[in-house]
Structure formats: structure tokens, C-alpha cells
Amino acid sequence: MAFVCNLGKCSITSAELKGAVTGLRLAWDKGYRRVHLNLDSTTAVGIIMNNAEDDHRHGIIAKEFNYLLSLDWDVRVSHVYREANFAADFLAAKGHLVDFGTHLFNVYDPELEHWLLHDIMGIPHDRLIINTI
Known part of the structure; x- marks a missing residue:
């Protein structure tokens, strides 16, 4: 299973946190009880690990993480x-191409499967960065 989110405009940190919360919620709902959450x-x-205070700008989502991590399961962050x-980069890029909201995929996209194999096997891949200035 995979998902993409179009969140509109937000910070990179907000997007990372919202995607991680969505992934944990989906994992819980699907019955997974051992999860390894990798964030870049x-x-x-x-x-997530330092339990941000309520008045922190990401405090509300941190509170949601606190709740999710308190459930009866093993989550490593x-x-x-x-x-x-x-694979996460590939899905993040796809999120810009879909309508607002979260979109689930029950079958692997062949391109996603390609990047998952790269990640699993640790195959290096160069990134092309284009200077637009």
C-alpha cells in the first residue's frame, strides 16, 4: 500500500510530519503492529521524539504523534x-500532481516498485539538481 498527499502550501517540516502521521494512522488501521518510520x-x-509543547508551531501534530505512539504497537522512528x-521522494513528487487531499494506492505503481527496490538494496543513484537562477 502507498499513499500521496496534496497538502497545498505548507512548510517542508509540516509536510513531513503530516505525511508521517497519515502513514502511521494507515498502518494502525491496516493492523500493522511493528512499524519502522523513516524520515529524512x-x-x-x-x-516527534521530544514531544513538542502545545504552544510549539507543530504542537498539535506532535500531540497526535504522542497519541499514536502510545498505542499498543512497536513503532521505531x-x-x-x-x-x-x-520511494518517499517519488511519492512526494506525485503528491503535487493529484487533487488536494490524501490518495491511497493498493497496488504498486511500477515506478514506485523500482524505487522501493533501490531503497531495499541500497543502490546508489545520482540526483540531478537544476539551477533555475
Whole structure:
């Protein structure tokens, strides 16, 4: 199963946190009880692991993480570099192409499967960064 979200305009950290919460909710609802959540944002990992206060700008979503992590399951949260998470990058890019909201996929997209295999096997892949200035 996979999902993409079009969140409209928001910060990168907000997008990372909202995507992670959505993924955890889906995993819980589907009955998964051992989950490894990989995030490429050290800021997002810090907010989740350090239980941000209510008055923090991400406090509401941090409270949701606190609730989800308190459920009866094993969730490991860790930071991974972008280069080890191409499948997430692929899905994030797809999120810009869909209507507002969350969209679930029950069958792997062949391109997604390609990037998942890269991630699982640790195959390096160069990124092309285009300077638009």
C-alpha cells in the first residue's frame, strides 16, 4: 500500500510530519503492529521524539504523534538520508500532481516498485539538481 498527499502550501517540516502521521494512522488501521518510520528530516524526528509543547508551531501534530505512539504497537522512528529513501521522494513528487487531499494506492505503481527496490538494496543513484537562477 502507498499513499500521496496534496497538502497545498505548507512548510517542508509540516509536510513531513503530516505525511508521517497519515502513514502511521494507515498502518494502525491496516493492523500493522511493528512499524519502522523513516524520515529524512532531523527536525521532524526531533519534534516527534521530544514531544513538542502545545504552544510549539507543530504542537498539535506532535500531540497526535504522542497519541499514536502510545498505542499498543512497536513503532521505531529514525532519520535516514534522502538518498536512502527514493520511494518517499517519488511519492512526494506525485503528491503535487493529484487533487488536494490524501490518495491511497493498493497496488504498486511500477515506478514506485523500482524505487522501493533501490531503497531495499541500497543502490546508489545520482540526483540531478537544476539551477533555475
